[in-house]
Amino acid sequence: MTFACTMCGACCVGPDISTLNKSLGVPCAHLGTDHRCTIYDERPQVCRDYQADELCTLIAADTLEERAEKLLAIFGLTPGG
Numbered sequence: 233m234t235f236a237c238t239m240c241g242a243c244c245v246g247p248d249i250s251t252l253n254k255s256l257g258v259p260c261a262h263l264g265t266d267h268r269c270t271i272y273d274e275r276p277q278v279c280r281d282y283q284a285d286e287l288c289t290l291i292a293a294d295t296l297e298e299r300a301e302k303l304l305a306i307f308g309l310t311p312g313g
């Protein structure tokens with residue numbers, strides 16, 4: 233089963249990404265206000281490898297902050313934790 237990216241932005245906020253020196257729950261510096269990557273053509277491999285999956289539907293919420301929190305909660309993670 234394949235899942236289409238919902239362009240919700242949560243995967244650019246929730247995870248820590250060492251390549252980008254990005255901490256848990258902190259929006260990536262390259263995330264635009266439209267939830268699109270502003271360096272899409274030059275984004276690191278870790279971002280290129282990320283695939284949408286069922287999590288993208290499980291974390292649906294009205295705001296980006298809520299979606300990112302739900303994403304972290306699924307993995308038992310909290311920002312700064």
Ligand code: SF4
Pocket residue numbers: 243244245249252260261262263264268269270271272275276279
């Ligand atoms: S570089 Fe782009 S795709 Fe990767 S986390 Fe940042 S905004 Fe998202």
